[in-house]
Amino acid sequence: MxxxxxxxxxxxxxxxxxxxxxxxxxxxxxxxxxxxxxxxxxxxxxxxxxxxxxxxxxxxADISTRLLNLLPRNIIEESQNLKLNNDLPDKEITNLIGSTRALVNRHLQELKENGSIKIFRKKMEIKDLKTIAS
Structure with missing residues (x-):
C-alpha cells in the first residue's frame, strides 16, 4: 500500500x-x-x-528495551526534555510500551540512579542521551 x-x-x-x-x-x-x-x-x-x-x-522486547526505545523518540534535541504533553507521565509511558506503572517506575528509577535522566516535579530531562540510545 x-x-x-x-x-x-x-x-x-x-x-x-x-x-x-x-x-x-x-x-x-x-x-x-x-x-x-x-x-x-x-x-x-x-x-x-x-x-x-x-x-x-x-x-x-522486554520492558527496559521498550522504555529505552521510547524515550529517545520523544525528546526535543535542544533542551533534552521530552516533547509530549506533561513530559510523558508514568501512566502515559505504561500505555505506550504496554507495561505496568510499577515496572516503568522501577526502570525510570534505575535510569535516574545511573544519571541518564533527571526527574523533578513530574518533569523528566534526559541527561545522557548516549546511554539511553545505546
Whole structure:
C-alpha cells in the first residue's frame, strides 16, 4: 500500500466485518481518483507498520528495551526534555510500551540512579542521551 512489499499474516479473534476488493479493481479506482490514492494508501501503510512494530515490540522486547526505545523518540534535541504533553507521565509511558506503572517506575528509577535522566516535579530531562540510545 505504501510502495514497500511486506508479507504479513493477521488473525482476527473478534467478530468483524470486512470489506474487500480485488487489488486490481482498487488500483483502478484509485488511478481514476488520484486525490484519494495520494492520501489513503500511504496513511494506511504507515499506520499498519506502526501497529506491526508495536505488536512486535510488545511480543519480543522486554520492558527496559521498550522504555529505552521510547524515550529517545520523544525528546526535543535542544533542551533534552521530552516533547509530549506533561513530559510523558508514568501512566502515559505504561500505555505506550504496554507495561505496568510499577515496572516503568522501577526502570525510570534505575535510569535516574545511573544519571541518564533527571526527574523533578513530574518533569523528566534526559541527561545522557548516549546511554539511553545505546
Amino acid at each position: 505504501d510502495g514497500n512489499k511486506h508479507a504479513v499474516y493477521y488473525e482476527c479473534s473478534d467478530k468483524a466485518k470486512l470489506i474487500s476488493a480485488p487489488t486490481e479493481d482498487l488500483r483502478k479506482w484509485l488511478d481514476e481518483n488520484p486525490e484519494n490514492y495520494k492520501q489513503i494508501l500511504p496513511y494506511a501503510g504507515r499506520h499498519l507498520r506502526l501497529l506491526e512494530n508495536f505488536v512486535s515490540d510488545i511480543t519480543f
